[in-house]
Amino acid sequence: MEEADITIVGAGIIGLALSASVSRKNRSVYVLEKNDSFGRETSSRNSEVVHAGMYYPKDSLKARTCVEGNRLIYEICKKNGINYKKTGKLITANEQVELKEIERLLHNGEDNGVSGLKILSEREIKHLEPNVTAFAALYSPDTGIVDSHNLMRYFLQTARAQGAEFIFHSEAKAIQKQNRGYQVSIRDADGSDFSFLTHILINCAGLNSDIIAKSAGIDIERADYILKFCKGEYFRLKSGKIRLIKHLIYSLPDKKEISLGIHATPDLGGGLRFGPDAEYIQRDKANYNVEDSKREHFANAVNRFLPFVEAKDLIADTAGIRPKLQGPENGFRDFVIQHEEERGFPGLINLIGIDSPGLTSAPAIARYVQDMVEELI
């Protein structure tokens, strides 16, 4: 049977960043991707925001990888000519009571190592963003936006130059534990099946990562790895009003911290998008439709801080689906990044529940997993 040193399932931003970190000329690294190219799922259906890291609990993987990933993404972009913009971000408070929460985020961010955070008064906000209405705001200078497609392409090219092989149109269908690794069976575009043995298997399958873990033999119910799908839709501003703001503008996250709330994101193409909202959906009904009937709701949500937006200015844009471990009634869940040796699966590394800030965290997650791999190889 053909053998590989390392197999990565999934060529989203996580699998790509990881392939660039673990590939070497003297190693066989395969990346399996069921679609015909890289980054066709969640990694190309997001806000492209490079988060700074003030939301997540101290010492969580989300906090640590976000803060490190923020620095790494800007470094990579600068060095390799990838488009990005450190726009800065305002998290707005519209009532006195919200000020407490803004202060909590400031302290949490500082504890996480986020630099440059400060609270702005109404007058300072007007100076920075004359068209934004807010009573106070948390200013984060290191939040920005990135051309995520070219960032993914950079990781792909780096990995390929180091000998990694990308096998598109190939879906990992079955995984069987063997003495020296895992037998992976894949199905290609014309329906034919093929099996090989891999010594290390890294599961970066995004919305399918719990299914991949299950097919390797993990009891995903017991491990609490079952994903919930949480859809987020976007609307785009179609009028000349797009020039009215320069920063990313957010309100406070929703109380259950399921999402960061509908925000305004100026994109690198000069447009302005609003979203994503957050709606748990059934897995078997997953789709990327954007409901035009939500225009009014989106306009109302952003009117709290952008009073100039009217429902008639909005057109339906894209949607994405968050692979969440946190259900609608649960509290914060961290990323699962786990070498499954203790569960009896040495050489299997699961990455599950990589929702936001997964894009930002990707290069730091790649380093974290690389350390695990170097100990195993």
Ligand SMILES: Cc1cc2nc3c(=O)[nH]c(=O)nc-3n(C[C@H](O)[C@H](O)[C@H](O)COP(=O)(O)OP(=O)(O)OC[C@H]3O[C@@H](n4cnc5c(N)ncnc54)[C@H](O)[C@@H]3O)c2cc1C
């Ligand atoms: C609406 C929304 C907004 C977001 N905004 C931001 C943001 O602004 N900033 C930020 O940092 N993060 C953001 N995120 C989070 C970020 O997009 C994700 O964390 C990140 O893209 C996850 O990348 P991934 O590689 O794990 O998953 P994916 O991009 O989904 O990649 C997984 C890949 O695995 C492949 N795959 C699945 N099953 C198989 C199989 N059996 N065989 C072979 N291949 C398989 C899939 O085809 C896919 O290409 C947002 C997410 C959403 C949904």
